[in-house]
Amino acid sequence: MTRYIIRRLLYMTPILFGVSIVIFLILHLVPGDPARLVAGPDATLEDVKIIRSSLGLDRPLPVQYLSWLGNLLRGDLGRSARTHRSVTHELQLTVPATAELTLSAIAIAVLLGAGAGTIAAVRRNSVFDYTSMMVALLGVCTPSFWLGLMLMLVFAVKLDLLPTTGRDGLDHLVLPAVTLGVGAAAIIARVTRSSMLEVLGTDYIRTAHAKGLSAQAVVLRHAVKNAFIPVITVIGLEFGYLLAGAVVTETVFAYPGVGWLLVEAIGFRDYPVIQGALLLFALQFALVNLVVDVLYAFFDPRISYG
Amino acid sequence: MKRLKLLGILLLGSFLVAVGFSSRGLAAQAEKVITIAQYADAISLDPQDTNDNASYSIEKPMIEGLIGFNERMEQIPQLAEKWDASPDARVYTFYLRKGVKFHDGTPFNAAAVKSNFDRVRNPDNKLKRYTLYKIISQIDVINDSTVRFTLSEPFGAMIATFAHPAGGISSPAAVEKYGKDYGKNPVGTGPYKFVEWVPNDHITMVKNPDYWDKNTAAKVDKIIVKPVPEDGTRIAMLQKGDAQFINPVPYIQAEVVKGDRNLSLASTEAVYTWWVALNVHKKPFNDLRVRQAMNYAINKEAIIKAVLRGQGKLADSPLAPRVWGYTPVKTYPYDPAKAKALLAEAGYANGFKALLRGVAQTDAKEIMVAIQGQLKQVGVDVEILSLPSATLTAERFQPLAENNGEMDFAGWSPSTGDADWGIRPLLTKDNWPPSNFTIGFYTNPKLEELVKAALQTSDGAKRKAAYAEAQRIIMDDCPWIFLWVNNLLGGTRANVGGISLQPDAIGFYRSVYYK
Numbered sequence: 001m002t003r004y005i006i007r008r009l010l011y012m013t014p015i016l017f018g019v020s021i022v023i024f025l026i027l028h029l030v031p032g033d034p035a036r037l038v039a040g041p042d043a044t045l046e047d048v049k050i051i052r053s054s055l056g057l058d059r060p061l062p063v064q065y066l067s068w069l070g071n072l073l074r075g076d077l078g079r080s081a082r083t084h085r086s087v088t089h090e091l092q093l094t095v096p097a098t099a100e101l102t103l104s105a106i107a108i109a110v111l112l113g114a115g116a117g118t119i120a121a122v123r124r125n126s127v128f129d130y131t132s133m134m135v136a137l138l139g140v141c142t143p144s145f146w147l148g149l150m151l152m153l154v155f156a157v158k159l160d161l162l163p164t165t166g167r168d169g170l171d172h173l174v175l176p177a178v179t180l181g182v183g184a185a186a187i188i189a190r191v192t193r194s195s196m197l198e199v200l201g202t203d204y205i206r207t208a209h210a211k212g213l214s215a216q217a218v219v220l221r222h223a224v225k226n227a228f229i230p231v232i233t234v235i236g237l238e239f240g241y242l243l244a245g246a247v248v249t250e251t252v253f254a255y256p257g258v259g260w261l262l263v264e265a266i267g268f269r270d271y272p273v274i275q276g277a278l279l280l281f282a283l284q285f286a287l288v289n290l291v292v293d294v295l296y297a298f299f300d301p302r303i304s305y306g
Numbered sequence: 307m308k309r310l311k312l313l314g315i316l317l318l319g320s321f322l323v324a325v326g327f328s329s330r331g332l333a334a335q336a337e338k339v340i341t342i343a344q345y346a347d348a349i350s351l352d353p354q355d356t357n358d359n360a361s362y363s364i365e366k367p368m369i370e371g372l373i374g375f376n377e378r379m380e381q382i383p384q385l386a387e388k389w390d391a392s393p394d395a396r397v398y399t400f401y402l403r404k405g406v407k408f409h410d411g412t413p414f415n416a417a418a419v420k421s422n423f424d425r426v427r428n429p430d431n432k433l434k435r436y437t438l439y440k441i442i443s444q445i446d447v448i449n450d451s452t453v454r455f456t457l458s459e460p461f462g463a464m465i466a467t468f469a470h471p472a473g474g475i476s477s478p479a480a481v482e483k484y485g486k487d488y489g490k491n492p493v494g495t496g497p498y499k500f501v502e503w504v505p506n507d508h509i510t511m512v513k514n515p516d517y518w519d520k521n522t523a524a525k526v527d528k529i530i531v532k533p534v535p536e537d538g539t540r541i542a543m544l545q546k547g548d549a550q551f552i553n554p555v556p557y558i559q560a561e562v563v564k565g566d567r568n569l570s571l572a573s574t575e576a577v578y579t580w581w582v583a584l585n586v587h588k589k590p591f592n593d594l595r596v597r598q599a600m601n602y603a604i605n606k607e608a609i610i611k612a613v614l615r616g617q618g619k620l621a622d623s624p625l626a627p628r629v630w631g632y633t634p635v636k637t638y639p640y641d642p643a644k645a646k647a648l649l650a651e652a653g654y655a656n657g658f659k660a661l662l663r664g665v666a667q668t669d670a671k672e673i674m675v676a677i678q679g680q681l682k683q684v685g686v687d688v689e690i691l692s693l694p695s696a697t698l699t700a701e702r703f704q705p706l707a708e709n710n711g712e713m714d715f716a717g718w719s720p721s722t723g724d725a726d727w728g729i730r731p732l733l734t735k736d737n738w739p740p741s742n743f744t745i746g747f748y749t750n751p752k753l754e755e756l757v758k759a760a761l762q763t764s765d766g767a768k769r770k771a772a773y774a775e776a777q778r779i780i781m782d783d784c785p786w787i788f789l790w791v792n793n794l795l796g797g798t799r800a801n802v803g804g805i806s807l808q809p810d811a812i813g814f815y816r817s818v819y820y821k
Contacts, residue, residue: 032696036703040357042721042731044437045741054432083349084489085505093505149538157546164543165343165534167507254343254534256506263535264346264506269696 004305005294012286019282020072023275024065034081034269055081068275077279078272080265087276090261095280097167098257101250102242104173105181110235113185117192117231121200122219132189139186144245148179148252165254176253180245184238191234195227228299236292240285337527340802340818343540343549347506347533352489353474354426354433362471363553363813364509364531367524368409369474369494372400372419373465377806377814379577379628379723381469385414385495389468391764395460398468402451406518408477409499416453420445421478423455435472462761462769466630466724471812497524497816508532525804525819541797544569550802553813555795557615557669563797572796572806573617577626579728580717581786582662582677583746588712590658591746597784599648601638603684604677608640610790613672617793623777624729626791628809631725631760631773635781638788645684657685663701664715666692674715677787688713703739706747714745717792719810725773730757733785748785 035052036043043051052058056067071078077087116136120129152175156164163172199205200223208218247259254260258277265273297303346360353365374384386400406414425431427439443458457464467473480493492500495518498511509531513524532549534540537556543549545566555563555571563571584591584600591597610618625632649655662677664670671692678688693701702714720727731742734757735749753776760772781788794807804817 030697031700033700033703036699037696039434041699042718042727042743043357043434047434047437048740050429050432050436051434083505084486090505145536149536149542152539152542156548157542160546164546164548165539166532252536252539254506254532254536254539256504260506260535267694267696 001294001297001305005290008290008293012283015286016279016282020069020275020279021065023278024068027269027271027274028061030269032269034271037268038081068272077276080273081270082265082268082273087272090273091258091276091280094256094258094261097255098243098246098250098259100167100173101176101180101255101257102239102246104177105242105245106184106235106239108177108181109184109188109238112181113188114192114228114231116185117189118196118219118224118227120189120193121196121227122215124197129193133193136186136189139182140190142182144179144183144248145252147182148175148249151175151179152253167255172255176249176255179252180242180249183245184235184242187238188231188234192227192231195230196223199223199227225299229296232292232295232299236288239288243281243284338525338820339528339530340526340551340805340815340820341549342529342531342551342553342805342813342815343534343543344531344553344813345533345535345540348503348509348531350489351492351500351503351509352433352476353472354422354435354476355489356472357434359810359812360533363815364511365474365492365494366471366496366812366814367498367529367816368492368496368500368511369476370496371469371471371473371475372402373469373473375469375723375808377574377808377817379809381465381723385419385475389465391465393764395462395464395762395764396457398455398457398464399448400453400455400468402453403518404451406495407516408480408493408495409514410477410480410493412477412479412493414475414495415450416447417450418478419453419475420447421481422475425481426472438467438470438472460762462763463722463724463726464764466722466726470722497522498529501528506533522817525817529815529818531815544797544799547799550799551805551815551818552797553807554811555797557613557617557795560615560617560795563795568800570798570800572798573793574796574807574809575619575626575628576719576792576794576811577628577723577728577809578717578719578794578811579621579624579626579791580715580789581621581624582789583711583714583716583748583786584784585709585711585713585746586785587706587747590652590654591660591712593652594784595648595652596654597787598638599645599652599684600681600686600787601784602641602648603645603686604680604787604789605640606637606789609673609676613669613676614790614792617795618790621788621790622781624733624780624786624788625725625773625777626719626728626809628723629720629725629728630723631728631770633770633774633777635777642680642683649684649686654685657687659687659689660712661691661710662688662713662715663691663693663698663711665695665698670715677715702743702745705740706738709739709747711745713787716743716745718743721810723810725769725776726757726761729753729773729776729780733780746785748783750779750783753779753783 035048035057039047039051079086116132120132123129152164155162162174166172208222247263250257250260251263262277348361348364349358350356350361351365353369356362370384372386373381376382385403387403389400391398423445426433426435427442429436441457441461442455444456446454448454477493481488484491497514497517499514501510501512503509512528517523540552541559544552563569584597586592606620620637622634622637623632662674664674674690678690681688731737732744733748734754737744738747756772756776760769794811796807801821803821804819806814808814
């Protein structure tokens with residue numbers, strides 16, 4: 001298993017290398033001149049030229065890429081074109097915030113989604129089943145910026161239970177984490193339900209019932225474990241999407257994370273920050289995939305990696 | 307089962323780790339704190355390396371210039387008590403306030419002023435405001451409280467350029483100490499002192515107890531500025547009292563703030579004029595009659611009422627009334643019949659097709675749709691192109707030969723508050739893209755002459771006369787569809803006063819107080 005993990009980690013290098021080239025090319029193909037944007041609306045051509053050369057954007061593209069890659073290999077992601085802060089520093093400031101937000105959101109999503117999905121499957125065609133799946137459907141369809149604002153209006157402004165924005169303790173985390181987690185919870189609930197229904201109809205579950213096990217033991221000990229393989233896959237995917245969702249949620253809640261940083265950087269064509277943040281997203285996506293694969297083996301001992 | 311428990315522990319663990327990242331700030335004490343939610347974080351707090359209003363709004367309570375603006379954007383003496391200009395607009399002498407100290411204890415004097423402007427006019431420092439001050443060729447310290455600037459050529463708008471927020475004076479000792487990082491550690495002479503900046507979280511400043519003017523000293527202990535990009539979120543913060551002032555209030559929310567008795571709307575008449583630039587090199591906009599027809603065809607009042615919620619008034623000049631040098635010229639009344647007649651006369655009785663570009667934001671989109679609908683009435687078929695600001699900027703700054711622009715919806719505010727910067731960048735040949743923002747590629751020899759002449763003198767009356775003539779020429783020539791001057795909206799809690807937006811959309815935060 002250890003060797004497998006090491007091998008997978010090594011495979012990530014060419015993937016990230018490919019990603020870095022794609023990001024770089026797409027960025028430079030999209031119209032927009034960082035020097036002009038940094039220089040501001042009433043800048044003269046001379047200002048723009050000075051800034052362009054100070055950003056190194058007057059060099060040929062391959063030179064720019066190689067110099068960026070060279071610095072990357074030394075652990076230097078460059079400096080933001082806009083704020084002059086080092087990208088590494090910007091990420092150090094924002095990554096803990098986004099980690100905190102996405103981990104809370106995925107925890108909420110898994111607890112809510114898997115819980116509701118399991119109960120809905122066990123109590124098939126009950127009121128709980130219908131209402132929870134209805135809510136799940138709404139959850140998938142609700143745009144997160146709208147949900148975020150509505151939660152803020154109700155729980156922060158009207159009921160005065162929670163703060164509106166920012167990052168300053170657990171109470172500040174509740175609304176953004178719920179906003180971000182709801183969509184994922186809904187999908188996890190639906191997948192858990194259908195997967196559980198499939199498993200609950202199998203022969204070995206009937207056998208377990210027949211040998212006199214309690215309903216709870218049948219579900220928790222025998223059904224859940226087998227039903228969870230597809231659920232784990234979905235959780236892994238959703239975790240990746242959460243990073244994208246964080247872009248919207250962080251902006252709505254003025255939550256100082258990587259998502260918000262990225263949106264601002266894109267608005268200014270701040271290449272070093274965009275490249276750094278996207279590379280980090282790609283790395284996280286790859287790592288989550290690895291964790292999911294390892295979890296497969298954990299849930300199903302028949303799966304092993306040599 | 308064991309594995310499941312383990313998973314549970316993992317999940318719980320991840321949640322606890324997440325919680326662990328959080329750290330609770332100090333609880334608010336009995337001090338007077340004002341929290342401001344503004345649309346964006348600062349980019350730099352070095353005035354000489356700033357060109358965005360979000361940054362200037364935060365710099366201004368901390369860093370003052372030789373000349374400042376009051377909340378109506380009128381020039382007032384700040385660190386200079388008085389000044390004079392040579393008649394040929396080349397030599398400017400400032401008599402400085404005595405006994406002023408920077409927040410770090412460094413004395414403010416003529417040497418400090420010289421060192422500041424020597425820094426910005428040196429191209430090697432690559433500061434964003436280099437071109438604003440590069441015209442200074444020599445700075446002489448006459449004595450400790452007198453400093454003289456000599457320009458390489460006459461420039462009549464120089465006093466306004468010193469009043470520009472980029473003219474803020476920083477402590478030379480701090481500039482030396484922090485070097486490239488000065489923009490994160492500003493030190494000025496203002497009523498508030500910089501404390502900390504957590505990017506995309508907050509910037510804190512506290513009262514400067516040693517401020518040189520007791521009358522305009524800080525009235526609260528602390529100002530915290532938080533960046534909040536989402537409009538609805540800022541409103542929610544104001545309603546809950548998490549913020550005492552928000553910058554800005556979008557027009558669509560104006561009634562919400564007005565209707566809440568805990569809140570009040572701070573409305574300021576802007577120095578912005580809004581217009582649609584017509585590409586005068588393209589058919590049919592090369593025909594004056596067509597450009598006039600476009601002006602008659604738009605019902606400006608209706609758009610002001612519907613989209614701006616009444617927060618604006620008709621533009622009767624290319625300049626807004628609060629710009630120095632403004633003269634009211636005329637407006638083009640809404641008259642679709644006259645527009646049709648003019649189009650017919652120009653040979654476009656059956657109308658034509660045109661492209662209208664603008665930024666992809668709610669207000670701008672609504673305005674462009676309204677313009678499209680109104681032009682349809684006179685037979686002009688407008689296609690709207692809404693682009694994100696970065697892309698739009700790239701498109702607009704293409705040179706004439708490669709520029710697809712036909713009609714461009716835009717607005718402009720002269721950050722110096724002077725007519726020169728409200729006309730020259732927008733309507734003269736040297737400022738055609740890619741150089742600057744004359745995006746309709748307009749020029750008029752008589753106008754070019756007047757704009758140049760107005761810079762050759764420091765005589766206010768002569769300058770005003772030249773600009774008055776310039777404004778008349780522009781209004782007659784119709785290089786634009788002239789639209790309106792808008793109001794800028796901030797929102798305050800009802801118990802807070804002394805805070806608003808300046809006419810140039812920079813926040814005026816320094817006088818804030820609790821009622």
